[in-house]
Amino acid sequence: MKYILALDQGTTSSRAIVFDRKGQVVAVAQREFQQIFPQPGWVEHDAREIWATQHAVALEALDALEKVSGAARARDIAGIGITNQRETTLLWDRATGQPVANAIVWQDRRTAARCDQLRAQGHAARIQQRTGLVVDAYFSGTKLEWLLDNVPGARGRAQAGELAFGTIDSWLVWNLTAGRVHVTDASNASRTMLFNLHTQDWDDEMLALLRVPRAVLPDVVPSSGVVAESESSVFGAALPIAGIAGDQQAATFGQACFAPGMAKNTYGTGCFMLMNTGAQPVASRNRLLTTVGWQGAAGPHGTAYCLEGSVFMAGATVQWLRDGLQVIKSAAEVESLAAQVDDTGDVYLVPAFAGLGTPDWDGYARGTMVGMTRGTTRAHIARAALEAVALQSADVFGAMSRDARIPLRELRVDGGASRNNLLMQMQADFLGVPVVRPRVTETTALGAAYLAGLATGFWQDAQEISAQWQVDRRFEPHMGESERTAKLGRWREAVERAKGWARP
Secondary structure, X not given: OOEEEEEEEOOOEEEEEEEOOOOOEEEEEEEEOOOEOOOOOOOEEOHHHHHHHHHHHHHHHHHHHHHHHOOOHHHHEEEEEEEEOOOOEEEEEOOOOOEOOOEEOOOOXXXXXXXXXXXXXXXXXXXXXXXXXXXXXXXXXXXXXXXXXXXXXHHHHHHOOOEEEEOHHHHHHHHHOOOOOOEEEHHHHOOOOOEEOOOOEEOHHHHHHOOOOHHHOOEEEOOEEEEEEOOHHHHOOOOEEEEEEEHHHHHHHHOOOOOOOOEEEEEOOOEEEEEEEEXXXXXXXXXXXXXXXXXXXXXXXXXXXXXXXXXXXXXXXXXXXXXXXXXXXXXXXXHHHHOOOOOOOOOEEEOOEOEEOOOOOEOOOOOEEEOOOOOOOHHHHHHHHHHHHHHHHHHHHHHHHHHHOOOOOOEEEEOHHHHOHHHHHHHHHHHOOOEEEEOOOOHHHHHHHHHHHHHHOOOOOHHHHHHHOOEEEEEOOOOOHHHHHHHHHHHHXXXXXXXXXXXX
């Protein structure tokens, strides 16, 4: 057995990547699928299309493997690792395997009013204490409640055990096993608002609050461990399904953040930041999320917990410069344009175009630019946009360090914008710790592969994985402490001017 197959099911595309024993990419395939917007604020996926594209790219990757290495397709695959878009919610018929409605995507806001109601009823503190989550339409619980209430006959059928709920990992395992196995892993379960972080099981109080029958729920399994074998008809051989984790937890594992205090930041449309806090969940006082990182690998007692924070506008800020202001023609231009000036000239851009995420959580904040003079140029604005990404991330990691009471030693980075060297240097300067970019940036799929490989003996232990993690470039902080403190203080002044702008 020479390879691991990672299934990376994302929000806009399904990918499959084959990794070798050194953690290197050997074959890859990808297909996009349809985004469905039934009405403003609603986002849906056709779960059948998700499975069709995921199965197709896996077969394509195995075909490519055969051409590249001469391997006999599935025969040389030691195991399958699954990583997935989180919180997206699906309900299907156990007998037919067919969805009873489209999947409700994590971005969907249809249950925002229900979340307002839960907060008004005084449930927010209890929900956070048990699940580690803030009350928000982002999570699966209110989405599932909505499906049970709005799909004709769904609630009665769910109570009778005829329907199955799952996040996308559950749906993939169900289809890989031809309906034999209904499971989710602890990292995905911890994003539902139905899972108790302390008992590591579905929480009866949360189920009662959201009127979810236990009969509809999957079994919770470790993130690293053989949970089933795929049907031989799927890939031409029965393969162990041995790793499952939500995408951001998988990326943290792929970055080998195995010790408490180790953290990663993924720079995509937004930023998702996770810090390993060790074997016990850390309750946030700064409105971060407490989540299961992974279970069954590279952690004391088998479980590692994380704190998580979200920045809504990262790469999307650069897209706004390109498409909205039209000061650049391509995203790649922003680095060279920003480098034309040594500083922003005291200009600050707060990219609160969709409100502010962690740690402010202000849905009424709006995009704001302050400090402009007649001397302000598009280069200053471009530099302010890059600084805004790094400064928002510095806010989140400040909150993380205060919550975890663990000093941040370095930040490991991935995602498309991590290729921007100027941005990464800014990030190091504003954090005051090194920022480290790895050679292999496919960290989400790699994390799923590592979880599966540890369960099957393909890799022996976390030390072997850590040894494979290699640095592409390390960015050391150059900014002095007094200058950093002044910069962060000035940024917070700008943020305060953006907050509450759209409040009725």
